[in-house]
Amino acid sequence: xxxxxxxxxxxxxxxxxxxxxxxxxxxxxxxxxxxxxxxxxxxxxxxxxxxxxxxxxxxxxxxxxxxxxxxxxxxxxxxxx
Amino acid sequence: xxxxxxxxxxxxxxxxxxxxxxxxxxxxxxxxxxxxxxxxxxxxxxxxxxxxxxxxxxxxxxxxxxxxxxxxxxxxxxxxxxxxxxxxxxxxxxxxxxxxxxxxxxxxxxxxxxxxxxxxxxxxxxxxxxxxxxxxxxxxxxxxxxxxxxxxxxxxxxxxxxxxxxxxxxxxxxxxxxxxxxxxxxxxxxxxxxxxxxxxxxxxxxxxxxxxxxxxxxxxxxxxxxxxxxxxxxxxxxxxxxxxxxxxxxxxxxxxxxxxxxxxxxxxxxxxxxxxxxxxxxxxxxxxxxxxxxxxxxxxxxxxxxxxxxxxxxxxxxxxxxxxxxxxxxxxxxxxxxxxxxxxxxxxxxxxxxxxxxxxxxxxxxxxxxxxxxxxxxxxxxxxxxxxxxxxxxxxxxxxxxxxxxxxxxxxxxxxxxxxxxxxxxxxxxxxxxxxxxxxxxxxxxxxxxxxxxxxxxxxxxxxxxxxxxxxxxxxxxxx
Numbered sequence: 174x175x176x177x178x179x180x181x182x183x184x185x186x187x188x189x190x191x192x193x194x195x196x197x198x199x200x201x202x203x204x205x206x207x208x209x210x211x212x213x214x215x216x217x218x219x220x221x222x223x224x225x226x227x228x229x230x231x232x233x234x235x236x237x238x239x240x241x242x243x244x245x246x247x248x249x250x251x252x253x254x
Numbered sequence: 255x256x257x258x259x260x261x262x263x264x265x266x267x268x269x270x271x272x273x274x275x276x277x278x279x280x281x282x283x284x285x286x287x288x289x290x291x292x293x294x295x296x297x298x299x300x301x302x303x304x305x306x307x308x309x310x311x312x313x314x315x316x317x318x319x320x321x322x323x324x325x326x327x328x329x330x331x332x333x334x335x336x337x338x339x340x341x342x343x344x345x346x347x348x349x350x351x352x353x354x355x356x357x358x359x360x361x362x363x364x365x366x367x368x369x370x371x372x373x374x375x376x377x378x379x380x381x382x383x384x385x386x387x388x389x390x391x392x393x394x395x396x397x398x399x400x401x402x403x404x405x406x407x408x409x410x411x412x413x414x415x416x417x418x419x420x421x422x423x424x425x426x427x428x429x430x431x432x433x434x435x436x437x438x439x440x441x442x443x444x445x446x447x448x449x450x451x452x453x454x455x456x457x458x459x460x461x462x463x464x465x466x467x468x469x470x471x472x473x474x475x476x477x478x479x480x481x482x483x484x485x486x487x488x489x490x491x492x493x494x495x496x497x498x499x500x501x502x503x504x505x506x507x508x509x510x511x512x513x514x515x516x517x518x519x520x521x522x523x524x525x526x527x528x529x530x531x532x533x534x535x536x537x538x539x540x541x542x543x544x545x546x547x548x549x550x551x552x553x554x555x556x557x558x559x560x561x562x563x564x565x566x567x568x569x570x571x572x573x574x575x576x577x578x579x580x581x582x583x584x585x586x587x588x589x590x591x592x593x594x595x596x597x598x599x600x601x602x603x604x605x606x607x608x609x610x611x612x613x614x615x616x617x618x619x620x621x622x623x624x625x626x627x628x629x630x631x632x633x634x635x636x637x638x639x640x641x642x643x644x645x646x647x648x649x650x651x652x653x654x655x656x657x658x659x660x661x662x663x664x665x666x667x668x669x670x671x672x673x674x675x676x677x678x679x680x681x682x683x684x685x686x687x688x689x690x691x692x693x694x695x696x697x698x699x700x701x702x703x704x705x706x707x708x709x710x711x712x713x714x715x716x717x718x719x720x721x722x723x724x725x726x727x728x729x730x731x732x733x734x
Contacts, residue, residue: 190696211704214672218709219695226691226711 180228180254184247187223191216202244220246228254257390257415258453259326261422263288265459269433274456276463276481277315284459287319292385294323299385301353303328306398308352310334310361313466316376317443318452320356321397328388329353330412331397335444336361342408346400347371349410349601392416398600399446401545410600411545420593421548422453424569428552429485429513429539433459437485440465440474440492446545447517451487468492471500475507485513490521491723497528505532512536517543522655522662523562526555540565542628546599547590547614550574551628563652564627569594576622577615585621585631585646589613619646636727638667638675640705645677650708653701654679654694659687664717664730668710679708680730682717 189195192211206212212220217240221232224246230253232240240246255261262284265274270285298307307324309331311317324331332350334343347355347368354372355365356379365373395412425431431454439462441448455462463481465474468488475496478486486508488496493516496504508514513536514529521540529538542551542565551574553566568574571592578586591612599605608615619631631648638645647665654663661682667675683689691711698707718729 187692190692191699193696193700213704215676215704215707215709218676219699219707222709222711223692223695 177251180250181247183227184224184243184250187220187227187246188243191220191223200243202247203242206241224250230254255419256392257325257394258396258418258456259322259387259390261419262322262456263387265433265456268459272433272459273461274459275315275318276461277313278466280315282315287315287322290315290319290381291322291326292387293381293383294319294379295326296383296385297379298324298327298329298354301327301329304330304394305353306330306332306350308332308334308347308350308355310336310338310355310357310365311376312336312358313443313448313464314358316358320376321443324356325390325396326385326387328390328394330395333397333399333444333449335442340364342400345408346410349400350398390415392419397449399444399545409602409605411596412598412600413545413548413596417548417594417596418453420571421450421543421569422457424549424552424572424594425450425454426457428554428569429454429515431455431458431460431485435460435484435512436463436481437461437487438463438465438474438477438481438483439487440468441487441489442467446543446548447487447489450548451515471495472503475500475503478511479507484511485515486511487515489723490516490525491719493529494522494525497525497532501528508532509534510536514538516540521562526559526562530556530559542566542630543594544590544614544616544618546596547572547592547616548594550590550592550594553627558627561623561627564623564629566628567626568592568628574622574628575613576620585619587634588616588618588620588628588630590616633727636666638665638677640667640675640677641673643703643705645706650677650679650698650702650706653698654681654708657689657694657697659684659689660694662717662725664725664727665708666727666730673705676710677706677708678710678712680712680714680717682714 221237225231228250266284266288271283273281274284274287275282307329309320321331332352354374356374356376357365358376392415394415396415396418398410398412400408400410437455439451443449443452452462463477509532511533537554537556539554541549543549549569550572551566551568553564555562572594573591575589576586577589595614617634619634621629631646636647650665651663654660661684664680666678668678670676694711718726720726
């Protein structure tokens with residue numbers, strides 16, 4: 174498995190961890206925050222904490238707001254690890 | 255019986271030659287302590303009755319004879335812990351306004367700045383004076399202790415002889431202390447847990463093996479065996495260290511104890527169960543109380559292990575109610591009424607407002623279950639307000655503590671622009687634990703409402719603690 178595949182798996186796992194109702198079938202990299210029932214402001218903060226911890230990176234406050242899909246998060250991680 | 259000197263005297267009369275206290279292998283009989291404390295009392299009898307006389311001494315025979323001596327002289331003992339900070343000492347002296355301070359040589363320089371107060375070296379007080387016992391009113395203040403608890407702001411608490419008599423009798427009845435008991439006491443006598451144990455021993459005429467401190471676990475364990483102890487009084491942190499770091503020694507040396515008593519800091523289920531295994535037939539108990547309402551509940555875990563999170567049932571003649579004005583669901587502020595509750599604080603009108611019609615508002619938050627067992631949920635000051643939703647840290651702490659790889663946690667609120675406050679978690683990992691922040695968040699998401707899930711997590715090597723083993727939450731607040 175390549176490094177990129179690993180990152181994808183890890184980001185996906187963070188989503189499954191944070192949104193326990195999410196299933197493999199529901200998961201879509203392009204699915205937007207508004208389409209998640211429980212992706213609220215708290216989940217956003219928890220998503221950032223989990224990602225920072227997993228990949229040992231830090232988010233800028235402006236970037237935090239710009240993360241509105243799993244794809245956004247994946248791209249951010251890829252460009253910062 | 256009306257007073258502390260009176261119940262002590264009863265034990266002296268019943269068995270004068272019996273060993274009352276052992277300190278560093280030196281034994282002192284009831285008669286020895288009676289004579290020495292009477293001499294101190296006589297030396298202090300020149301002060302007008304009800305004067306405040308301060309003492310600043312380590313755990314020692316000098317502590318005990320000075321304490322009893324001041325009481326016998328009809329005065330009020332102001333107990334100053336020897337590890338007190340410079341600022342706190344100045345505040346206490348200013349508030350208590352003592353006529354003299356009795357201390358030992360090593361602390362005299364710390365006290366020299368109080369030029370207007372007579373500072374006496376306990377070693378230099380003559381011990382050969384004759385003394386005539388006074389009759390002491392039960393409603394009279396016996397001692398004054400300042401507590402900062404875990405909040406940092408000191409307040410003077412004046413305890414009457416009647417308060418002590420009531421609490422002591424409850425301790426003795428509930429925990430079945432007898433004159434045959436030999437208790438290991440590695441607790442500071444400057445705090446109400448340690449002092450309460452001393453009172454109980456003097457009440458029944460048993461023996462105390464007094465340690466200078468609670469840090470040397472091996473020494474405490476050896477002392478249990480060497481002294482054929484029957485009971486041990488220790489804070490939860492000491493018990494955790496015993497069963498975690500000295501398991502085999504604890505198992506071998508403590509197996510014959512009939513009782514281990516600890517206090518109301520939260521104790522983990524693992525520690526309770528490990529201690530229960532060690533004790534074979536003995537019991538482990540805890541209590542809940544504040545200095546201003548000593549020993550308000552008792553919990554004997556062996557009788558109700560499924561309620562290991564509880565601090566037990568109210569003591570006899572003590573009432574407990576939960577004031578739910580704050581709309582915290584089933585939880586609310588714990589209020590206590592009974593003969594163990596102080597009438598008023600020491601010169602502190604503001605704090606006196608916390609006592610209404612005999613009910614003391616504790617600022618502790620808790621709940622009672624259907625059987626009347628009390629559970630502590632935190633402090634009012636610790637309550638977190640997340641966008642209008644009230645969150646008790648203990649609810650989150652208990653959930654995270656369930657995770658393997660987590661030793662201990664503290665939850666605090668941190669300021670947030672949108673929500674007012676959000677939840678921050680401090681966690682101490684177990685040795686070799688590989689648990690991650692993602693694991694913690696993932697687990698919390700499954701168990702808690704979203705707004706209760708920590709948004710910031712910080713791993714910490716050790717929590718700052720008071721001498722009593724309680725976590726200093728106010729210091730963690732500074733780390734926010």
